[in-house]
Amino acid sequence: MSHTLPSLPYAYDALEPHLDARTMEIHHSKHHQTYVNGLNTALSDYPDLQALPVEKLLEDMNAIPEAIRGAIRNHGGGHANHSLFWLVMSPEGGGEPTGALGDAITATFGSFAQLKEKFNAAATTRFGSGWAWLAVDKQGQLVVTSTANQDSVISDGLTPILGLDVWEHAYYLHYQNRRPDYIQAFWNVINWNEVSQRFAATR
Amino acid sequence: MSFELPALPYAMDALEPHISKETLEYHYGKHHQTYVTNLNNLVAGTDNENKSLEEIVRSSSGGLFNNAAQVWNHTFYWNCLAPNAGGEPTGALADAINAKFGSFAAFKEEFTKTAIGTFGSGWAWLVKTAAGELELRSTSNAGTPLTEDGVTPLLTCDVWEHAYYVDTRNARPKYVENFWALVNWDFVAANFAA
Numbered sequence: 001m002s003h004t005l006p007s008l009p010y011a012y013d014a015l016e017p018h019l020d021a022r023t024m025e026i027h028h029s030k031h032h033q034t035y036v037n038g039l040n041t042a043l044s045d046y047p048d049l050q051a052l053p054v055e056k057l058l059e060d061m062n063a064i065p066e067a068i069r070g071a072i073r074n075h076g077g078g079h080a081n082h083s084l085f086w087l088v089m090s091p092e093g094g095g096e097p098t099g100a101l102g103d104a105i106t107a108t109f110g111s112f113a114q115l116k117e118k119f120n121a122a123a124t125t126r127f128g129s130g131w132a133w134l135a136v137d138k139q140g141q142l143v144v145t146s147t148a149n150q151d152s153v154i155s156d157g158l159t160p161i162l163g164l165d166v167w168e169h170a171y172y173l174h175y176q177n178r179r180p181d182y183i184q185a186f187w188n189v190i191n192w193n194e195v196s197q198r199f200a201a202t203r
Numbered sequence: 204m205s206f207e208l209p210a211l212p213y214a215m216d217a218l219e220p221h222i223s224k225e226t227l228e229y230h231y232g233k234h235h236q237t238y239v240t241n242l243n244n245l246v247a248g249t250d251n252e253n254k255s256l257e258e259i260v261r262s263s264s265g266g267l268f269n270n271a272a273q274v275w276n277h278t279f280y281w282n283c284l285a286p287n288a289g290g291e292p293t294g295a296l297a298d299a300i301n302a303k304f305g306s307f308a309a310f311k312e313e314f315t316k317t318a319i320g321t322f323g324s325g326w327a328w329l330v331k332t333a334a335g336e337l338e339l340r341s342t343s344n345a346g347t348p349l350t351e352d353g354v355t356p357l358l359t360c361d362v363w364e365h366a367y368y369v370d371t372r373n374a375r376p377k378y379v380e381n382f383w384a385l386v387n388w389d390f391v392a393a394n395f396a397a
Contacts, residue, residue, distance in 0.1 A: 030373040074322050127269050128324035128344035129364070148343075149323035168324070168364035169373060177233040177365065 002040045003054060005033050006083055014091040018185040020174045028086065031169055035078030035150070042071035054080045058154040077150035081131055084163050088198075090191035097192040101199045108142040115144070116187065122146040123166050123183045132183075134162035134195070136202040161198040162190065205243045206256060208236050209278050217286040221381035226369045231281065234365055238273040245270060260349050272345035276326060280361050285387035292388040296357075296395045303337040311383065317341050318360045318379045329358040331395060357394045358386065 008028055013021035043050045046065065049057060054076050057064060064072050096112050097105060109115040115134070123132035126146040133145050135158035146166075147153060153160050164186055171182035211231050216224040242259075245267050246252045251259050259271040291307050292300065304310035310329075318327035321341045328340040333353030340348050348354045360382050367378035 026372055034373070127266075130323075168368060172364060172368040173372075176229050176369075177237065 002043075002050065003036050003079060005029075005036050006086065008086050010091055015089060015189050018188045019089070023171065023173045026173075027165075027170060028082075031167075032079070032082040035075045035082065038071060038075030039079050042068040042075060054083075055154055058152045061155050073152075073155070074150050077152040077155075080152050080154065081150055081160075081163055081165070084160055085165050087194050088162050088191050089186075089189045090194070091189070093189040093191045094187065095192065097196055099196060100203070101192070101196045104142055104199065109144075115142075118144045119162075119164075120180075120183050123164050124180055126166050129167040132164045132166060133158070133160050135160045136199065140202065142199075159198070159202050161202070162195045205247075206239055206274060208239045209281075211281055213284075213286055218284060218385055221384050222284070222367075223370050226367070229369065230361075230365060231277075235274070235277040238270045238277065241266070241270040242274055257349065260347065269345040272347045272349070275349060276345065276347050276359065276361070279356060280326075280359050282390050283358050283360075283387055284382075284385040285390070286385075288387045289384040290386075290388065292392055294392065296388070296392045299331075299337050299395065313339060314358075314360070315376075315379050318362050318382075319376055321362050324363040327360045327362060328356055329391070331355040331357055355394060355397065358391045 005028075008024070011021075012024040012028070015024060039054065046068065049064070057072055057076050058080055061069060061073060096102065102112070105112055105115050109118060119132055119134060122144050123146065126132060126148070128148065130146055130148045130151070133143075133147065133153050135143050135145060135153045137143050137158055143158065145153060145156075145158070147156075164183065166179060166183075171179060175182040175185075208231075211227070215227045215231070218227065246254075246259070251263070251267070254262075256271060256275055259267065260275050263271060291297065297307070300307055300310045304313060314327060314329060317339045318341075321327055321343070323343060325341060325343045325346065328342065328348050330338050330340055330348045330351075331354070332338055337357075342348070348356045360379060362375060362379075367375060371377040371381070
């Protein structure tokens with residue numbers, strides 16, 4: 001079984017004006033596709049591993065043969081991270097989460113505004129390429145963190161429920177060097193239904 | 204004393220068509236400038252205020268290192284490029300390249316591989332070791348061979364996406380190919396001779 005590029009659940013221009021169509025198209029059809037290809041190439045001599053979902057591969061990096069560990073980390077991580085990223089955004093997104101997730105955010109961070117502040121700081125200060133995350137730890141607690149390059153929080157024992165790509169390719173055509181503007185715009189497209197479902201799945 | 208953004212050694216449009224004016228306006232005018240501004244904010248009122256840029260790069264970590272090293276790396280990068288440049292080195296540098304890599308073509312291939320294979324943001328380098336030998340380096344983010352004892356940086360290629368995204372999008376190999384048409388071998392040779 002080989003990994004394939006998932007199709008986007010909305011059109012390339014659906015997240016305009018926050019994320020422009022040109023960026024979405026290159027990001028999905030070129031960057032994400034490259035990670036899928038890199039992952040399949042890395043797995044080509046390992047039929048046993050081909051059968052596993054990419055999240056399973058990332059769960060225990062030490063179990064991955066050393067010869068392909070770096071490639072799984074980069075390309076497997078890239079595939080998993082982007083697959084989540086597309087789904088946690090929606091043209092009908094934005095606003096604030098309600099229900100169990102809303103309650104957990106208030107309990108953990110004090111308020112939605114404080115989560116936002118913490119997440120924005122993680123996304124802004126991640127130097128170089130990487131991701132900002134809202135994730136759930138093994139004790140069921142919400143945590144905000146960031147990872148370098150395509151490192152997955154799954155490899156750190158966390159379950160990601162919201163991720164923001166802060167590689168320059170995610171925003172350069174529209175925002176150039178202004179990463180903070182891109183981060184602000186992201187809040188307008190967050191699909192809280194999807195994030196809530198992912199949170200519920202960890203309970 | 205505060206650090207200043209050094210003047211670009213050529214006009215913003217001088218590297219066209221290989222690197223666009225638009226790229227340089229952002230890369231030099233925004234990114235490089237931001238590192239300089241951040242560095243000045245970080246050293247203000249501290250012991251680092253009177254240190255040289257190289258001293259700070261060699262002695263710092265975290266945000267201070269990131270900004271100081273990026274100021275140094277970018278200044279070095281601009282000097283590695285020039286309009287009407289490219290081609291091949293001659294003299295002692297060419298001899299050293301042939302001795303180490305077999306030929307200029309083989310060196311070019313290895314350096315290109317290093318640049319393309321640097322995952323995420325970073326830099327590809329040709330350096331001279333304390334023993335006088337040429338070697339390649341790949342550094343992540345702000346990483347720089349300047350912090351290695353006895354190692355002299357000779358040539359660098361910036362492979363942060365901001366260096367090429369406006370011009371070649373996701374096609375980093377295309378950018379690296381363009382880079383060869385701009386390499387200022389006089390600068391590289393002077394670094395080698397130093």
